Amino acid sequence: MDGRPLWRTVLTPRWSGLLLLALAIAAVMSVLGVWQLDVYQSKTDAATAKRAEGEPVALQSLFSIDEGLPSKAVGRRVTVSGTWAPGADQVFIADRRQGDRDGFWVATPLMVDGSGAVMVVRGWVASVNDPAATAPTGPVKLTGTVTASEAEDSSADAAKGRVLSSLRIPTIVHLVDYRLYDAFVIQSSVESGAVPSPAPAVVPPPPPPTDHAGLRNVAYAFQWWIFAAFTLWMWWRMVTDAHRTEAEPNDSADGTDGGSDGEPAGDGAGGGGADRSDDASDDATADGSDRQPGEGARATAAHRSD
Template sequence: MPAALAPRLWPGHLLALVLVLAAGLLGLWQLDAWQARRADEARDLTRAEPVSLGSVMGPDDPFPGRSVGQPVTLEGAWVPAGTIFVSGREHDGRDGYWMVTPLAVGGAGEPALPVVLGWVASTGDAPAPPAGDAELVGWLQPTEGTGAVDDDPGDDVLPQLRVADLAQRVDEDLYSAYAVAQEGVGGLPAADLEQLPDAGRFTAVRNLLYAVEWWFFGAFAVLIWWRWLGEQLAPRRAEPQPEDEEHPDTVTT
């Protein structure tokens, strides 16, 4: 029997095997979560049948990651005082703006959802903000967070469509999302779908890093086991024996 398989070493082998298997399985679990999230984000819901906004999310709910691009039916009252423009948006190769007005879902005074009405070449060419009640279908989108800095916080032009920035301009509570009207409101050209932001992938990347981390732990366990085994199999040095002391004869005078 090889020396490495001696019964006295079995507990160490078993512990190392359990640690490596656990790290490997946990890494595979995180890898599967990463792949599943990527698959969810790759789903194209833009051609799905519209559903009511309430069946997807409530006013206090975080954005449901699986519903990016989901067409939703919206009914409510416009909040024209909250109209803003988002710069850096293209349409037919031309640079311009998105025109955005919140819609109080369910009626005046209710929580509002920002709605991209359409595209304008300049803020001066924009029509008057819509008012009154409305019914429309829009693609649901997560709030943007590009980190762009607003050079002029006092105007109605924003560099990104971030709900937190809009919340400072309206009295109504806001959903943690916005919608892009499928058909332009007030005669505006509809916003191009290619301008819609991708779903964030931070969670997916975190799952992938967790998988790598678990596999690193497994490799570290193998390294520790290998060093331990080498120490156990190394020839043991014989302990030095004390030398006999020589006692000189005692001379009596």
């Protein structure tokens, strides 16, 4: 190759113009990909909000006490009717923050269907001895939000008392003599029945799980980004091929000149001349080896006169 750097080819008007065009196309495709992600996020937020803001339904319509908690039920607003279980079955969940204070969640079983109960987080108290923590009695109908058990195990706490470190059905089920729904209900209001006074502070429900809607838009976003990368790759491929093509004729010309210079013709011509000179000298020596100086000239002159 002639050693011409690639950047000189890139800076030619043709390839610089194509580079600007490729960058513009790639930029538009990248923006379209981001827009598709925004569409996905909007659809997801709308689906998640719909789950949390929908009208409350009966807990038993979502799943039964014999089933595990389905994912579609988490974050749903529900109504629960029943009778409060004995106060001795109430538990406290430690290290719960309310505003700028640490305290406890009060979880009380609510008997439903006569066959089991659901644990209701009635609210927050500053201490387990707070008067607001006193367990209510009698029938009640309340509204709340379904939430799942926490992952942290608190079996060791259950062996020591009724103050637990995590909100977990597999732990609490060993503390009562009846079956439990595989979920908690975070109480938001009491529709009917006695409301204790003072009552625990209302606990805001945890944010509902994300409902991933519009996953097709995520695929579209990645497609646009792949197209953008392909556009830039194609420009690079074209400019490198052009650079290689421009260099090939120079390589051929250099090879031809090198062949002429490399041929032994010049040396051979000079060598052949030297050889002929040597041969002529040898012939002259052989023919005139017995002649005296000047005899050759006289012989030639005599020959001409004849």
